[in-house]
Amino acid sequence: MKKKIAFATCVQLGLSCIEEIYRIGGNLDLLITLKDEKAKNKSGRIYLDEIATEHNTPLLKINNINDQEVLEGLREYQIDWLFIIGWSQIAKKEVLETPTYGCIGMHPTLLPVGRGRAAIPWAIIKGLDETGVTMFKLDEGVDTGDIIGQAIISLDKNTTATELYKKVDDMHITLTAKFWDDIVNNNITLTKQNEEAATEWPGRKPEDGEILESMTMDEADKLVRASSHPYPGAFYNDGEKTIRIWSALKSVNESEIKLSDGYLIPIDYEIEG
Template sequence: MKKIGFVTCVQLGLSCIEEIYKIGEKLELLITLKDDKAQKKSGRVFLDEFSKKNNIPLLKINNINDEMVLEKIKEYDLDWLFIIGWSQIARKELLLSPKKGCIGMHPTLLPEGRGRAAIPWAILKKLSKTGVTMFKLDEGVDTGDLISQIEIPLDESITATELYQKVNDVHIELISKNLKAIINDEIVLKTQDKELATEWPGRTPDDGEIFNDMSLEEALLLIRATTKPYPGAFIRKDNKKIIIWKAEKSLLKGDVKLKDGYLSILEYEVKEC
């Protein structure tokens, strides 16, 4: 029986963990961030309840490359370590600690879209499809050998909220489809085609600002791409940040004037700048 550990701090990872137990398999060790870390991270979750319910040891850390992580992997004699929804890059020593290696997932069809903010970028780039890739981690960023991929078709109205849910569902599907093969050493690895690789840069909350010289199309696209669980598109007004979660074009004068018309805000939140 293969011994498996799991590293995550977001819903995508927890959904995978829950699927592992639905299948009837188990985990030897859970690893997550300390409670005070990344509290504003999109999709942030805590594993305490699941750990306690299923009697799984839970290690809370500052960094995936901490010495205590290496020690725990060896203590629990792990064959595989899943690292999903985790922004810290695992170094070589960590990757070599489990006997078989480490497995990750990335919400694009690798080698396209290596890097950060995959869900917002898929919408901002107006892609007709995206997907999720399961792959064996190496020292690069999303460069490891492919295990399995599932496509997600996109339409012109999809929001980050909707795409995040689709990505979550596909994470579950990839676990269901591949876990037995992983446990039985039956996976077939495929090298990524470097010629097809693209890299998408990280995004910050400030990248969501809407300016008056934007078009309606640009503003609505930005709102769809950065809505929940992401920080949101916003305007600044009277030393406040108005975060726009949902909006539509206004035939008459609306709430936000843009270069070719008005936005009518349907759902919003006000925060101090």
């Protein structure tokens, strides 16, 4: 019997997966997203009206993934699997158990490393050589569910958040296409996460992008690259002015922003105030 699939997202990573599902001939029975006025400034925020209309798919707009109307929608459309991608709210037990087989998420690290938030900026700030994307079955924990599949992404000393976000987006598409048939045929293999190797990364706020004179050139460079689009950008306060920096160069010669061991030269920047 054909499985009925629903998809909840409000960001580009999720929309890319939805587009790939339709591209490979798949079908979705219900789309779920935030109400239009919610999270307008969320990085990568998108709207599903156009794709829902294009494919004549019911679209449910909500305040919270745990709302009663979500449960009612899943029951009404007899959903077997629910994808929840790029969604900051944690689905509670009742939501996880309402679809026949459960819920599927993706996280932009190689779980169990990097559970939590801000995975793309942290991978750059931590100077990782590689990260990736993990598709997994959601449970009541944060990024703790059994793994369906993973894909590795390489980083180097010049990788920016813009570039890494695009690679993460591509890997979401790759994993969606790779495991779609197994999901709709209920033929997935689940692998437990290694709790001994688990790490958790905290969330980041726009103010965490401030460049301080006490930083080294390497620290400032990583922060600029990690905070670039689609994130709010690194910044430096110069008196009453704020310089928001999207890209920069390191220098040992006297220049724009003095650091503990050199100078940072803004290349792409905006002056505010």
